[in-house]
Structures are given as C-alpha cells and as structure tokens.
Amino acid sequence: MRSVALCLLLLVGASQSYLLQDYTLSDDEIQLMAFREQPQNAAISACQDIQFNYCQTTFNTFFGMDESISWRNGTYIFNTVQKYLMMNVTELVKVCNTRTQFYQCLGSSYYTCMNLYTLLNKPQPDFSNTFDYVRTFRGLEGMCVGGFSEVVYQWDCLGTFPTTMAYQNCINNFNQTVAANNFCPAVQQTGVCLNDAYNAACGAPAAGYFGCELFRITFDNSCWGLRCMVDGA
Numbered sequence: 001m002r003s004v005a006l007c008l009l010l011l012v013g014a015s016q017s018y019l020l021q022d023y024t025l026s027d028d029e030i031q032l033m034a035f036r037e038q039p040q041n042a043a044i045s046a047c048q049d050i051q052f053n054y055c056q057t058t059f060n061t062f063f064g065m066d067e068s069i070s071w072r073n074g075t076y077i078f079n080t081v082q083k084y085l086m087m088n089v090t091e092l093v094k095v096c097n098t099r100t101q102f103y104q105c106l107g108s109s110y111y112t113c114m115n116l117y118t119l120l121n122k123p124q125p126d127f128s129n130t131f132d133y134v135r136t137f138r139g140l141e142g143m144c145v146g147g148f149s150e151v152v153y154q155w156d157c158l159g160t161f162p163t164t165m166a167y168q169n170c171i172n173n174f175n176q177t178v179a180a181n182n183f184c185p186a187v188q189q190t191g192v193c194l195n196d197a198y199n200a201a202c203g204a205p206a207a208g209y210f211g212c213e214l215f216r217i218t219f220d221n222s223c224w225g226l227r228c229m230v231d232g233a
C-alpha cells in the first residue's frame with residue numbers, strides 16, 4: 001500500500017520540478033523547532049507589524065500576489081515562489097533580487113520576523129502555513145546567497161532532482177526518523193543523504209553541498225552547529 005502511494009506521488013511529481021525542497025513536518029515538530037528558535041538575546045530587534053506588512057506587500061507585488069497575503073498564507077507563498085523559481089534562470093535572478101529587497105526592507109528585524117517562535121506567538125497561527133512561510137525565506141537565503149552561483153550554473157539539474165526517487169528516499173527517511181528526542185540527528189542524517197544524492201545526480205562536490213545546505217539552513221536556528229561537508233575537502 002505504501003509503495004503504491006509512493007508511485008502515485010512520483011507520477012504526479014514527475015510532471016513538475018522544484019528547487020525549494022518540499023516536505024512536511026507535523027505540528028509537534030514545528031512547535032519543537034519554534035521552542036528551540038526562541039530568541040535568547042533581549043537586545044534583538046522586535047518584529048513590528050507595520051514594517052513587516054509593508055515589506056511583505058512590496059514582496060507580494062513582484063509575484064502578483066494580493067497585498068493581503070502574509071505569513072499566514074505560507075503555503076501559498078511557498079508554491080508561488082517555487083513557480084517563479086522554476087520558470088527560468090532570468091526569473092530566478094529576479095526572485096533573488098526581490099528577496100534582497102525584502103531583506104533590506106526588514107533590516108535588523110529580518111531574523112526576528114523570519115522566526116517560528118516569533119510568528120507562532122502571534123494570535124491564532126496555523127502551524128504548517130507558518131513553517132512553509134519561514135522555510136520559503138530560509139530556502140531563498142540558501143539559494144540566493146551561498147548557493148547562487150551553483151543554482152544559476154545547474155538550475156535545470158538541481159530543479160529536476162527533487163522529483164526523483166533518490167530525493168524522495170532521503171525525505172521519506174527524514175519523515176520516519178524525525179522525532180523530539182532525535183531531531184537534530186535526523187536533520188544531520190538527511191543532510192548527508194541529500195548531499196550524496198544531489199552529488200550523484202548533478203555532480204560532486206558543489207551539487208551535494210548545495211542540496212545539503214538548502215535543507216540544513218531551515219534548521220539553522222533550531223540545530224546549532226550542524227554543518228554540511230564539501231566532499232573531498
């Protein structure tokens with residue numbers, strides 16, 4: 001039954017491609033992450049609603065999203081950004097520029113706003129939308145900052161790879177092993193799995209490092225000190 005479901009998933013997935021890695025976490029896991037991301041430093045800038053909304057609206061304009069779309073619509077934002085990233089490299093570069101403007105717009109409050117603990121403490125949050133929101137921006141950071149030259153060079157292969165069985169095996173394994181008492185080890189293990197799988201598909205060592213980093217960066221604040229290794233270094 002499980003393998004039938006997996007095949008259907010792959011058939012559906014095969015018709016599209018995506019750069020931002022797709023996977024789900026349970027509400028419990030998201031809550032655990034949020035707790036681990038709690039800002040420790042009282043001097044960190046607050047996330048002010050007025051500025052946050054203003055910067056978000058400007059970001060939305062590029063994608064043709066309504067100005068009312070916010071972190072509460074994280075899944076919609078994830079899918080919309082994904083669609084633009086997959087159009088072509090020109091559009092990807094524009095998305096990255098839009099992300100830079102958003103980052104500069106929020107200034108010193110950027111990381112406070114892009115934080116699960118901060119957002120889940122707002123009234124009536126939806127966990128999966130909030131997680132999708134945060135990981136969209138973390139993924140963009142990984143892709144547009146550290147991984148930029150790699151993604152521009154290998155856009156086609158890196159975007160097609162997450163439709164393969166090799167990718168899905170890493171993610172299924174993550175889904176089955178991640179738990180409160182095993183959270184960061186599961187993230188680390190998945191990073192290694194993705195490193196090997198991206199390398200095999202798109203060429204070592206840069207593709208593997210890209211795939212591992214893109215995954216790891218989402219957990220940067222909840223699993224301190226995890227690193228992706230460059231093969232052969």
Ligand SMILES: *[C@@H]1O[C@H](CO)[C@@H](O)[C@H](O)[C@H]1NC(C)=O
Nearest residue numbers: 024025026027029175176178
């Ligand atoms: C694993 O994936 C399923 C289906 O997408 C999801 O419902 C579940 O919450 C995931 N488990 C964990 C621990 O994230």
Ligand SMILES: *[C@@H]1O[C@H](CO)[C@@H](O)[C@H](O)[C@H]1NC(C)=O
Nearest residue numbers: 066068069070072073076126
């Ligand atoms: C965005 O989220 C709000 C609050 O959950 C919801 O009312 C609205 O319908 C969502 N908009 C879209 C386009 O999904």
Ligand SMILES: *[C@@H]1O[C@H](CO)[C@@H](O)[C@H](O)[C@H]1NC(C)=O
Nearest residue numbers: 084086087088089090091092
């Ligand atoms: C990239 O995709 C956009 C949207 O489909 C299109 O308008 C544009 O002409 C494409 N650019 C290139 C260089 O292919």
